[in-house]
Amino acid sequence: MKLTDNTILITGGSNGIGLELAKQFLNLGNTVIITGRNQLRLDEVKKKYPAIQIFQSDAGKVEDIKSLYDNVIKQFPGLNVIINNAGIMRKMNLHDTSMDLDNINQEIAINLSGPVRLVNQFLPHLKTKKFAAIINVSSGIAFVPFAISPVYSATKAGLHFYTQTLRIQLKNTNVAVFELMPPLTTTDLQNAFSPEDMKGVVSMEVDKMVQIAIKGFGNNTLEIRPGQSNSLRIISRIAPKFILNQMSKPVDRLLAETK
């Protein structure tokens, strides 16, 4: 895809990977719009980077997606790229059934239903553009589940398959479909995890990960798997049981809590 003169909407752009994508795309000469739930955090980004446009919007809520569409299209009719980046990741002991039925579903609502709904809402508009792109941010975990984050793992595998089918169905259109599958990347997403949970996994710096991603978009690499994400894909095919065991190691400590 071309890397300049786009109008790009990034969900969850007030922190981590989304914010880094926003900064690097801005530097390349694009109009960048970000969303997030926390208005204070969005305001901080606006103060630091006045050229970035901000909209408070929850990717997990249907009404927010509809009003985001109305507001963004009205103010930025040139919008031609959407990046489904917003996501949460939780450690979850499935023996602990105290979480209510709405809460247990949050990762699905944000990480999986969010992108599916956003695409449905914006696709007719994207099809009116000469060039358009949808970029879904999944994870290397789409290839092998991380057993202490069961629902998160399910959302990323689901988003991976959804993205593949979306690409096939849009093959005769002007809308390119990219998938960014980050490896462990140094952001606040890791705060819920201990160093023990992530033992043996190398965390990539966010600016480096996003540089690789943007280079990939520019080269029209449709599935971008930086660093250990590519290793996970290969090992999951050669030695699926081995890698599943490796990724399941932190679960013993988690299960000990229920004893």
Ligand SMILES: NC(=O)c1ccc[n+]([C@@H]2O[C@H](COP(=O)([O-])OP(=O)(O)OC[C@H]3O[C@@H](n4cnc5c(N)ncnc54)[C@H](OP(=O)(O)O)[C@@H]3O)[C@@H](O)[C@H]2O)c1
């Ligand atoms: N970091 C990693 O190791 C890693 C690896 C693989 C994939 N990923 C994926 O990369 C994406 C970004 O993660 P990150 O590491 O950058 O996380 P992060 O540092 O925690 O940032 C998450 C961003 O998403 C926003 N967000 C969360 N829930 C939202 C919602 N319901 N609606 C709108 N915005 C929401 C947050 O702002 P608010 O809280 O204010 O809403 C924040 O701006 C996620 O999809 C994640 O699964 C990350």
